[in-house]
Amino acid sequence: MSESADGTARRGTMVVQMTVDPSRGDEVDRHFRDDVRPWAQGQPGFMSAQWIRLADGDRGMGLVTFETEDQAHGAARGPRMAPHVDGRAWNTDSVEVYAVVTQA
Numbered sequence: 795m796s797e798s799a800d801g802t803a804r805r806g807t808m809v810v811q812m813t814v815d816p817s818r819g820d821e822v823d824r825h826f827r828d829d830v831r832p833w834a835q836g837q838p839g840f841m842s843a844q845w846i847r848l849a850d851g852d853r854g855m856g857l858v859t860f861e862t863e864d865q866a867h868g869a870a871r872g873p874r875m876a877p878h879v880d881g882r883a884w885n886t887d888s889v890e891v892y893a894v895v896t897q898a
Contacts, residue, residue, distance in 0.1 A: 854884060
């Protein structure tokens, strides 16, 4: 775990990159809103999140910030375990945790 300049635990942001089916955008949006958002909000240390996707493209992303990097790493286990399912409107490609250096 890294520390901020004042010695406190640094916040962590989990970045989930996904491939999405652009012809099924409504289904992807519903998944983000109805499945992923409540799951993330229930994770220890949850602070804020955004789920975004290219309007007419095949990429989506979740940016979920936690009080500490350790909490972000703990939450990352969930999407890392998600299986790839052919034919589904979304699939997780990568899950990484970044230290929050600064924010506005």
